[in-house]
Amino acid sequence: MRILEIRDAVAPIASPIRNAFIDFSKMTISVIAIVTDVQRNGEPVIGYGFHSNGRYAQQGILRSRLIPRLLEADPDSLLDETGGNFDPKTIWQAFMHNEKPGGHGDRAVAAGALDMAVWDVVAKVAEQPLWRLLSDRYNDGRHDEEIVVYPGGGYYYPGKEVTGLKDEMRHYDEAGYRVAKMKIGGADIAIDQARIEGALEVLGEGQRLAVDANGKFDLPTAIDYAHMLEPYDLFWYEEPGDPIDYALQAELAGHYEGSMATGENLFSTQDVCNLIRFGGMRPDRDWIQADPALAYGLTEYLNLIEATEQLGWPRRRLMPHGGHQLALNIAAGLQIGGTESYPAVFQPYGGFADDIPIIDGRVRLPDAPGIGMERKLVMFEALRKALELAD
Missing domain, CATH: 3.20.20.120 (Enolase-like C-terminal domain)
Incomplete structure (x- = not known):
């Protein structure tokens, strides 16, 4: 069970609106896909993620730090104790390795988008909706x-x-x-x-x-x-x-x-x-x-x-x-x-x-x-x- 590839991109969510502080005419988000070697119904399991509006795309942090760390990790170390699924906590620790405490800003946004894709993978491998997996675990x-x-x-x-x-x-x-x-x-x-x-x-x-x-x-x-x-x-x-x-x-x-x-x-x-x-x-x-x-x-x-x-x-x-x-x-x-x-x-x-x-x-x-x-x-x-x- 392996992560084969992690893709990221910048996607527009521009809207002609404003709140008390900012307008959203140039707002972007980061989108993520984690491609695995697990097959379901003849197709590879792919997890998708993105972060919320209000913070711009975090491509630099994702590409220079978080994604490379995850791809460089020992693949077996990213699995749960059964070896039958990925372990979200271990994966989170892998991509956050060597990050100092504090400084909770754009780094947290990049991690949020990547972590969403991880949980999508885990629930799909388990063949459960995420809400049910969370309820059970x-x-x-x-x-x-x-x-x-x-x-x-x-x-x-x-x-x-x-x-x-x-x-x-x-x-x-x-x-x-x-x-x-x-x-x-x-x-x-x-x-x-x-x-x-x-x-x-x-x-x-x-x-x-x-x-x-x-x-x-x-x-x-x-x-x-x-x-x-x-x-x-x-x-x-x-x-x-x-x-x-x-x-x-x-x-x-x-x-x-x-x-x-x-x-x-x-x-x-x-x-x-x-x-x-x-x-x-x-x-x-x-x-x-x-x-x-x-x-x-x-x-x-x-x-x-x-x-x-x-x-x-x-x-x-x-x-x-x-x-x-x-x-x-x-x-x-x-x-x-x-x-x-x-x-x-x-x-x-x-x-x-x-x-x-x-x-x-x-x-x-x-x-x-x-x-x-x-x-x-x-x-x-x-x-x-x-x-x-x-x-």
């Missing part, structure tokens, strides 16, 4: 039949303002979502309030709407927004300040009784633990959004779940950013709170498989081997084309 066979999902959206679109935002929220409502998210902080507070009220005209109650400032605010502005937002009783107020400004987050908790969410830009277990220790996060109402595809992968996310539970944080309050099928499998198999989706942006990589309907804000996962990328046809074709694997 790490959750005593327990899993969720239905997973809570919400669409990340509500960006600032040129020329659309409130009318376009209302149309978008109406689309999510008709698609079956029960909570939707919109951006704030990219306009002044009065305009953002008008946008929120427009969204609520469509969605109704505040618990159907989350807002996201993408780390834009200083403490006084974050507090001003908190006072404006609180009467609406929103689903959450997300990432008001810089992601590692734990003092701001902790102080804001004293000014806002509603739910808050943050963590998509924390790229290590240590950073998330510090958020819990020093950021004033409240496990009865707040949410942690660490994204496994940006933070060293599922292999590290398993460590994150264990570490945060030891700090008294329930796994049901984890809700990953990213809108990808990896997080969806994690949510089902490890019974965390749910996950994000991107049905309207960052295409073709945003959103879930074609045959997964959204029903009352929840989805069910198919019983197909791997992560399920082959079931999102346009994405899968683009992935294989980028990696020069297309027929």
